[in-house]
Amino acid sequence: xxxxxxxxxxxxxxxxxxxxxxxxxxxxxxxxxxxxxxxxxxxxxxxxxxxxxxxxxxxxxxxxxxxxxxxxxxxxxxxxxxxxxxxxxxxxxxxxxxxxxxxxxxxxxxxxxxxxxxxxxxxxxxxxxxxxxxxxxxxxxxxxxxxxxxxxxxxxxxxxxxxxxxxxxxxxxxxxxxxxx
Amino acid sequence: xxxxxxxxxxxxxxxxxxxxxxxxxxxxxxxxxxxxxxxxxxxxxxxxxxxxxxxxxxxxxxxxxxxxxxxxxxxxxxxxxxxxxxxxxxxxxxxxxxxxxxxxxxxxxxxxxxxxxxxxxxxxxxxxxxxxxxxxxxxxxxxxxxxxxxxxxxxxxxxxxxxxxxxxxxxxxxxxxxxxxxxxxxxxxxxxxxxxxxxxxxxxxxxxxxxxxxxxxxxxxxxxxxxxxxxx
Numbered sequence: 001x002x003x004x005x006x007x008x009x010x011x012x013x014x015x016x017x018x019x020x021x022x023x024x025x026x027x028x029x030x031x032x033x034x035x036x037x038x039x040x041x042x043x044x045x046x047x048x049x050x051x052x053x054x055x056x057x058x059x060x061x062x063x064x065x066x067x068x069x070x071x072x073x074x075x076x077x078x079x080x081x082x083x084x085x086x087x088x089x090x091x092x093x094x095x096x097x098x099x100x101x102x103x104x105x106x107x108x109x110x111x112x113x114x115x116x117x118x119x120x121x122x123x124x125x126x127x128x129x130x131x132x133x134x135x136x137x138x139x140x141x142x143x144x145x146x147x148x149x150x151x152x153x154x155x156x157x158x159x160x161x162x163x164x165x166x167x168x169x170x171x172x173x174x175x176x177x178x179x180x181x
Numbered sequence: 182x183x184x185x186x187x188x189x190x191x192x193x194x195x196x197x198x199x200x201x202x203x204x205x206x207x208x209x210x211x212x213x214x215x216x217x218x219x220x221x222x223x224x225x226x227x228x229x230x231x232x233x234x235x236x237x238x239x240x241x242x243x244x245x246x247x248x249x250x251x252x253x254x255x256x257x258x259x260x261x262x263x264x265x266x267x268x269x270x271x272x273x274x275x276x277x278x279x280x281x282x283x284x285x286x287x288x289x290x291x292x293x294x295x296x297x298x299x300x301x302x303x304x305x306x307x308x309x310x311x312x313x314x315x316x317x318x319x320x321x322x323x324x325x326x327x328x329x330x331x332x333x334x335x336x337x338x339x340x341x342x343x344x345x346x347x348x349x350x351x352x353x354x355x356x357x358x359x360x361x362x363x364x365x366x367x368x369x370x371x372x373x374x375x376x377x378x379x380x381x382x383x384x385x386x387x388x389x390x391x392x393x394x395x396x397x398x399x400x401x402x403x404x405x406x407x408x409x410x411x412x413x
Contacts, residue, residue, distance in 0.1 A: 013247065014247065015247075016244050016245075016247045016248040017244070018240050018241060018244045021240050021243050021244050021247065022235045022237075022240045025235045025239075025240060025243065026233050026234065026235045029233050029235070030229070030230045030231065030233045031230050033233075034226070034230065049239070052239070052243055053242070053243065053246055056243040056244075056246035056247045056250075057246050057247070057250055058250070059247050059250070060247070060250050116228055116229025116230075118225050118228070118229070119225055119226055119227070119228045119229045119230065121225075122222050122223075122225035122226040122228075123226045125222060126222065126223075126226055138203065138223075139226075141203040141204075142203050142204070142205055142223050142226045142227050143226055143227065143230070145204070145227075145230075148200075163196070166199060166203060167199065170194070170199060170202065170203075170216070170219055171193075173218065173219040173222065173223075174215045174216050174218065174219050176218075177218025177219055177221075177222060178215060178218060180218050180221075
């Protein structure tokens with residue numbers, strides 16, 4: 001989306017125009033869902049819905065370009081993810097394996113197919129292969145498509161720290177996947 | 182291996198290559214040695230992220246959430262409160278400044294002036310205090326040095342008393358409750374702003390001043406000042 005096009009779309013969305021909100025949603029929901037599915041599996045749809053509703057309620061306060069909007073959305077998503085995990089800790093559920101998750105029919109099966117089951121599986125594998133901090137950095141870089149500076153701002157780390165973490169993540173992945181080429 | 186060692190290692194990708202790997206745009210065949218696996222996995226994770234058809238019902242719910250944005254009135258309210266608070270603070274400052282200035286010049290009504298002077302005295306500031314003004318400083322009690330002489334003279338002429346009684350009456354008036362010569366000296370020498378404040382206040386200057394606050398200079402028609410000025 002060109003900058004002028006995005007600006008007019010954002011203004012319309014902030015005024016409540018459904019067509020504009022739909023455009024923003026369609027452009028960002030696939031990344032958001034993959035980011036969340038990689039971390040909370042079948043609860044991703046609920047967390048994504050919470051993220052969008054929170055974003056909609058606060059949309060009038062947002063200013064910035066398309067990249068900034070994506071960063072803003074993932075900032076909200078990260079908070080809703082923390083809320084979700086906190087609720088999960090208070091209400092423990094019986095853990096299920098990745099295989100079981102894949103076998104459970106999902107209400108969002110159709111959208112999952114569109115987003116790419118292979119991509120979701122790859123994102124889940126990243127999370128499974130890396131320590132939490134490294135996995136979060138890699139997901140925000142790869143899936144959310146955010147810059148080092150944006151990831152640093154969202155996670156409250158310095159850009160240099162983000163670079164160190166992504167270096168370590170790649171080295172670890174290279175070690176784990178060396179036999180799969 | 183720390184990041185510096187990684188960067189100096191020829192087998193380790195540089196920052197630019199790492200950014201491309203994390204964008205999922207490095208073909209595994211073109212990846213640095215040992216990084217074909219990560220390049221493939223990252224490429225898959227970044228794939229199929231194109232636009233997705235939206236759920237019309239959910240988008241309608243989002244539009245409703247935007248329309249009923251609760252932040253707008255709250256932000257307005259906070260802004261309004263902020264502006265109101267600033268205006269109130271500014272008004273209070275203006276009133277305080279004006280009151281202070283009036284109190285300093287003794288322009289407040291007596292009751293208010295007394296209250297202000299008493300309050301200021303607690304913090305070591307002396308303001309004109311009507312309750313401490315000499316009772317002779319009112320228009321109803323004209324007892325300047327000149328008037329005092331007239332009064333004594335008038336008493337001497339007009340009294341019906343005779344003999345010792347007349348002398349006593351004249352003496353009483355002369356000694357009287359009017360002119361207080363020592364006070365005049367005290368007032369002139371006093372550093373008390375209450376005394377000097379009287380002269381600063383036009384309203385008070387117009388008030389016939391009792392002998393107590395008449396200065397030596399005024400009594401001598403300026404002669405004393407001239408004398409002082411030319412004294413060696």
